[in-house]
Amino acid sequence: MATIGSYLKKHTEALVKDVGIEPACELTGKSKATLGRYYSDHDEHADRFMPIDSVARLEEASSYPHVTAALAELKGITLSFDRERRNSKPSGGVNADVIALSQRFAILMAEYQQSIEDGIITANEAKRLLKETVALQQVLIDMKLHLEDETV
Template sequence: MNEAGSYLKKHTESLIKDVGIEAACRITGKSKATLGRYYSEHDEHSDRFIPVDAVAKLEAESSFPHVTSALADLKKITLSYDDRHPNMPESGGVNHDVIALSQRFAMLMAEYQQSIEDGIISINEAKRLLRETLMLQQVLIDMKLHLEEEHRT
């Protein structure tokens, strides 16, 4: 199996285990054996991958878009995760962004401190750090947009 296939299978396994095997069976309508084949690296299953509709259903229930993220990584694409509430009012501009930036950076550093305490950053810790980094990135994007808007007027 090639490296990309192995990478996708590992992330498929992470997705299924994130949701839970029983729940994944219920959500996708697939058996445990079928789901297992989607992430099995045995030669007889090397050409079997999870269908995209099953990925969409599972990622809607998971804590992280494991397979979508893996596909983006393989194409050197960066995804942006934005879990802000769409009904929240617009921020107060650059001053608000600076405060949010400071808070997000503090949260990232706290997460990093907790993750590195044992000298090893686990996969789950890395995922939490990635989420915090992406939220920090979103604040920077918001700040950039506010600065551009202020300079246009």
């Protein structure tokens, strides 16, 4: 449970920092100190977690659903997160998806090559790799949806 707790606290911190501490205080009605306790790794705060209604408010304002994604990952569930609304971008179909897939994979491999050059993948490098992996996953989801459309 300690590993799960620290994992959730890390993602809670990312959520608060994504929104910004001042806006997070306004959205949740919590003080800076209280928000800090929710993601503190000190022993006295080990059993304190952000209430789910506060998480929902912050994730509505954030660029990414950090805590929801973390919970899904802990359960082995893959979420599909699309910043753009499905009907807001032109559809290129499967052929465009294949091209986008190869481009994204090339970007991921370039990031990996650059990250592993010194034999160590730093936290920032891991974040860049994760960002590219999520982008690649989104292309695969788009491709899956296009293929499903073609089979109907």
